[in-house]
Amino acid sequence: MLKIGVLVSGGGTNLQAIIDSIESGYITNAKIVTVISGNPDAYALERAKKHGINGVCIRKKDYLDEDDYLNAMAEHLDSLGVELIVLAGFMTVLGKKFIDRYKNKIINIHPALIPSFCGDGFYGLRVHKAALDKGVKVTGATVHFVNEETDGGPIILQKAVYVEEGDTPEILQKRVMEQAEWKIFPEAIKLISEGKIVVEGNKVRRLV
């Protein structure tokens, strides 16, 4: 059983999609052993509580420096035997040391088709605003492994979503979540938990 730690900062709808996929039996070989939030008021912590999942708040500002903070986070994850770290709307940048320590063990979801509308500064509604400003007709979401380059790690899954006439960043964000994020994030976790994802250099090969 793959032990997962989910890192969150906000609403936690992606966390909810993962919880639901485990409870419904879509994901059978993984369990969430902890949810970590950098924000004590994150609704994601409520969601964890409602489902009997251990939820903690680890705040950067409570530590001497970034190193100290990330060490505390790693200690917590390691003490629970976490094997896969899932960034589900986690807004704090993880340092290189942390990322190297968990090489190919951290996954993230980005609300666009990488390499479009990604990298530093592309988060939340800004991503969807940039897509609309460019006038793309198709956008989507990407699940990828995390490396030191923002949104730059090996791509695991992507799903396209059509842009429609009259879309606002808010409307598009909702459609991308419903049609892509809440589907491919659980799917990626399922595949990883079944040993069907192999990283080869900067690419992912999916075993059938």
Ligand code: GRF
């Ligand atoms: C999602 O749009 C995700 O793609 C991005 O942050 C947002 C998190 O939303 N990384 P939620 O907290 O899962 O509702």
